[in-house]
Amino acid sequence: MDMTQAMEFAEEWVESWNSHDLDKILAHYEEDFEMSSPMIKKYEDVPSGKLKGKKDIASYWAGALKRSPNLHFTLLNVLVGANSVTLIYEGVRGLSAEVFHFSNSGKVESAYAHYNL
Template sequence: MITREQAEHFAREWIDAWNSHDLGRILSHYSEDFSMSSPRIVQIADEPSGTLQGKDAVGAYWGKALKLLPNLHFELQDILVGTDSVTLYYHGTSGMAAEVFFFNERHQVCRAYAHYA
């Protein structure tokens, strides 16, 4: 079970990593085989399913996104805690977003789902 304290720590680290634009720091939160689903994957990575599998594929997508959005900045609005997941509600470059993160036994993100207003 994820505690509120663990969720808050993850949220701070995740937001700071994205705001640093340091791809290695961003990817450090994820397992090697994690999957990422987002409507933006369809647009930016040209993947019709909206899902990418593994750090290499997602890292390439995020690297491209960071280049396309040099002013990318996230502001955390709220943290929702589940049993094995955390949802971050934040204001991003193009409005409100929520991401749901599922964690493995090593406390790394193994699945993530992005939602946009």
């Protein structure tokens, strides 16, 4: 992962969320990816804060899009790691960061959302 690849991913990811197109959002992820977020604890009543697989996560994200019809992300910074990227953005929850780990296919295999709660 280099900065060019990271920026391309970041811009596509933000644009897909801002479009509110769930299929476009999910296209960035492996079929069995895992999502970790404190909002999963709150809205899905999952104590671990983790969901796995596109079906369950799509249902969770569909609810999030419905709850936040004016959802809009503004990308603030992109940090590159070893086979990972961290996006820092302003969103519906204020300052936010998400860490994405990529599989060999180039799609996200796990993601971790962080918010200033």
